Amino acid sequence: MTYVLVTGGAGYIGSHACKALKQAGYTPVTYDNLVTGWQDAVKFGPFEQGDLTDRTRLDEVFARYQPVAVMHFAALSQVGEAMSEPGRYWANNVGGSLCLIEAAVAAGCLDFVFSSTCATYGEHDNVVLDENTPQQPLNAYGASKRAVEDILRDFEAAYGLRSVIFRYFNVAGADPEAEVGEFHQPETHxxxxxxxxxxxxxxxxxxxxxxxxxxxxxxxxDYVHVCDLVDAHILGLKWLEEGKGSRVFNLGTxxxxxxxxxxxxxxxxxxxxxxxxxxxxxxxxxxxxxxxxxxxxxxxxxxxxxxxxxxxxxxxxxxxxxxxxxx
Ligand code: UDP
The missing domain is CATH 3.90.25.10 (UDP-galactose 4-epimerase, domain 1)
Structure with a gap:
């Protein structure tokens, strides 16, 4: 089996990604602490409960499955909460991602797909937002995602980690077969x-x-359907497998x-x-x-x-x- 480690695979976008991975011939291994995810959304491959900050647990999971790549969705993602509780965003999104990236490198798993956000761009008057637009996030959510992008670049220079970074615009919709969908508690979208x-x-x-x-x-x-979004992740995974190297892509229409x-x-x-x-x-x-x-x-x-x-x-x-x- 060709395993892909999917952090946040019990969440909205992660569960759709697991379905797309399975359809593309991979076996998704969901790694999720179930703080915002739902175990009954894990339908397409094995489930490993764990926290991003738990290095011992991550090492076990990498050793057990030897995944060919990581798709990293797990994150706190509410703008309002990021304004009132920024520390959680830095600890979970940045600290947790750092721990995961270090575990991936230690395991020799060097292909990494990362869900970033258009919130890293911040406010720009009358400017077309493309991948070269300066990143000036207005909130700790965007800032935390930008920081992880920086970590990925540093780890590429030091250890050869290759990443496809997707900057999502507003993800909406659900699996047309309704096997998985969007369910947040609390809902803010x-x-x-x-x-x-x-x-x-x-x-x-x-x-x-x-x-x-x-x-x-x-x-x-700019609203983009979750199924189209995860299709891009499969293409990103293949891009890395083909040795095309690190790249940033906006995902919006x-x-x-x-x-x-x-x-x-x-x-x-x-x-x-x-x-x-x-x-x-x-x-x-x-x-x-x-x-x-x-x-x-x-x-x-x-x-x-x-x-x-x-x-x-x-x-x-x-x-x-x-x-x-x-x-
Ligand atoms: N929005 C709103 N009422 C709500 C939730 C969202 O007016 O109860 C607006 C929000 O201000 C933004 C848009 O809807 O302009 C999309 O917000 P959402 O939280 O879905 O995504 P975000 O843009 O924060 O990623």
Whole structure:
């Protein structure tokens, strides 16, 4: 078997990556501490419970499976929380990643796929966000991801670690077969919150600010379907296997949608008005994050197939109606 170690494989993006890995002929080994992940999302390969900061446990897992590569998803990822509890972001996202990277190098596992974020770019007025845009994160989440990118570069120079770094824009949607999907506790992301509000599982959604410098005053984001996103990871893994070396890729579609536009698409797809109220800005939010890069398409051959807003909302909606969603 060809094992790939997937940290955070019990989480939203990690569980979709495990499914894609299995479909591509690999065996994903999920390494997850279940703090934000769910064991019942581990369906496509072995599960090893452990913390990123537990070097002994990591060494055991590397020795047991001898994975050909690491896909590193495990991280804290909430902008609001990163503003109020930055220490957790530095300890978990940076300290934990450092421990993992050191364990990978010690085990001779030198192909590394890392989930980074467009939040590393921060606020840029009227600038196309491509991979060369200066990284000026506005919050500890983005700063912690940028720091891990730096660690990967240093470890390449010192030990020959090769990395594909993906800077995600806003990931949404779910597996169309609804085997896995998005479930965070607490939920903070726009699409699942909207669906929960429609289903009456929570009070009205709060729109975080209508006074941004955008056409309708709400923040603009570039939404990418989770299945397209994980397809890019398989291509990234093959890129490393083919010896093409370290590379950074943005993963976004290049189309931006405001919060109000997402709400109106949601109404069209689900035939239901999203109950919502207008609220204050959320600390740490950028006005607009839209990818201006075609690198993943040109170099990896990545072609998003399901990343229309309507498809993402429809797939998320289907997952939320499925029995798997209930916990
Ligand atoms: N958003 C909102 N209300 C919410 C959650 C999110 O208005 O309850 C907005 C948020 O300000 C941002 C967009 O929706 O402009 C996407 O936020 P999300 O947390 O999903 O992703 P992020 O952009 O933080 O990665």
């Amino acid at each position: 726009l699409v699942p919150l909207m669906i929960q509000a429609i289903k009456g599982e929570r009070a009205a959604l709060t729109v975080f600010g209508t006074d941004y410098d955008t056409p309708d005053g709400t923040c603009i984001r 290049g189309s931006g949608f405001s919060v109000k536009e997402v709400l109106s698409h949601s109404r069209a797809v689900t035939n239901t008005e999203v109950p919502h109220v207008i609220g204050e800005r959320r600390a740490g939010d950028c006005t607009k994050l839209v990818s201006g890069s075609v690198r993943a398409g040109h170099e990896l051959g990545w072609e998003p197939k399901r990343s229309t807003l309507d498809q993402m909302i429809a797939d998320a909606w289907r997952w939320h109606q499925s029995g798997h969603y209930e916990r």
